[in-house]
Amino acid sequence: MIIQFICRAILLGVPLLYGSTGEIITEKSGHLNLGIPGIMYVGAISGVAGSFIYENACGNDLANMNPVLAVIIPFLCAIAGSVIMGLIYSFLTVSLHANQNVTGLAITTLGIGLGNFLGASLINITESELPSIALTKTSSFFSTQLPFADKLGWFGELFLSHDFLTYLAIVIAIIVSFVLKRTRVGLNLRSVGENPATADAAGINVIRYRYVATCVGSAIAGLGGLQYVMAYANGVWSNNAFGDRGWMAIALVIFALWNPSSAIIGSFLFGALCNANNYIQGLGTETQELFKMLPYVVTIVVLIITSMRKKREHQPPQSLGLPYFREER
């Protein structure tokens, strides 16, 4: 029971981990990207569209499908879709100096609209009666377990039974924290976010760093959408099912204090909180609705505590949300 609960929490937490790792990279460059929910949505639907096309090309037959291609195609589609959204965002905010919050919210509107529209169009093509697309074959490739996971009892279930996107999320988060803290690129990126004018004077290409950071961040966030569809939902896409996970990913950034490694633990904790209502005995449906607000309440409490403590290393990048215009220094 407890093992099952933890595994479920991890499964629920991984999309948030992808989203917040991506957002941390973007925020470190000084950009508060509120478009992440829309970008994750686009990542998910691009992956779905990619695997839909591939499944149809193989005549919907599992025997014809190449496992490598079945994974690679949705993976690349998800990255491509979310990078395009990231490019739109960074073009408007970096090159055209548009307001970041406004652009981000517009990107979210656009992304969710695109996702629902494409999703509904694909559902139309399949002519199925249910309002969803089932890509269970592709999903089965995504959630292939390690071969010896079953034989190791609770240890195997807890650590080895997950889909490969889960491990990838953790690996990416660890790599990103390493890059941010220990490498020259990370140092440059952080200086761009803290004080772009100084970074510029030191010879760092601020515009390039901001573009790359936003696009890489978007790509990682888009994978979160893909993991949600392929691993959590078993390859079933239905409109609006992704819900508010994008906003929770942004909240997780603050929870993790801009550190991707802490975001790993944080995302599993959020996953557990989202799921707690299903595992506490004797709750009526109405009390369950109240329990679903737990992750949001916890986020608010964390927000308040971090703002009260005012530790220097726990503060957001100094020029977060501010556009940089070289001639205005």
Added chain:
Amino acid sequence: MAKSNEIKHREPLFHVVKRDDMPQWQAWLIRCATILIGFLLVGILSMAITEESFGDTYQIIFSGVFGRLFEGRTTMLWKYLQEIAILLCLALALTPAFKMKFWNCGAEGQALMGGLASIFCMINFGEKLSYPALIITIIVTSIIAGAVWGVIPAVFKALFNTNETLFTLMMNYIATQIIAYYVYIEGGGSNVINPVAYGNFPAVGNNDYFVNIVTVAAITVFMYIYLKYSKQGYEISVVGESQNTARYVGINVKKVIIRTMLISGALCGVTGMLLVAGKDHSINTNLVGGQGFTAILMSWLGQFNPFIMVVMTAIVVFLRIGVAKVADTSHLNSSFSEIIVGIVILMLVGCEFFIHYSIKFRHSKKEVKA
């Protein structure tokens, strides 16, 4: 001459210069041109997807918004005005907060709480109170509910400088869950509350939405005067420009933040009340339908000027309803209109660049020759 040739290859093709203030009419010319391009793009995109001709597309859009206006029936027009009124009211509510650089992303939650207060009064006091007393109770409680929901993040912002964007966002979801809880309890597990007959706003001349529209029109004028001519409105803009300046001239910044969010939340609460008592007579978690975010964009595009906001909301709601109709007639998903609205808003956000900056191209020898 030789020297300039040496450094020439390092000079970029163009560079961006901040403009001195552009005359208002020129700025508006750019914005109008963008809107026009946007409308052309809407037609072309719809044409490409639905395979209708450009003219037909616009005919469907107009019929979707205005219906049988030309045959003398104005039901659709009133519905259009009502939709504008709701979005506009949310945008107006957010404006004082934005002018203060307080990112209130919680309009949705504040409106939901206002709506909750209204429906609570309608159900529980509907039979006990006389009609005028009931209406007054509804107005007062929903204003208080919205204001309380708005002022909680403001207090923490004022005391500890807590990030308000995320705080208000999270408050949305808490409000949604409270509504889900209440709907479950009140609907007896069916997740639906049947329309309540008590405490509905009166219909004026056969028109249910008249009260809503007039209320929002009044709020528009009030907000214009409040921001432009009142002392409090001036304090808001000083705090928004620079908190240090505000402190220097003796403005109590914390007080202004809390007071402004009380107003902002209260107006969101009013919107919730208009939706519940003036339109749906019921409540569900999708009452506001994500319009809180669109309202943020409207407030921004309206340059914090209530009258420009009227125009912007009219355009956006026109596109939203009209394109939804286009999608409907060609059996497409109604999210098509969300995409269109998103694109047009992004274009409008982008066009501000050309108002505030100008691009200077390099004057190379080739250009001189040509």
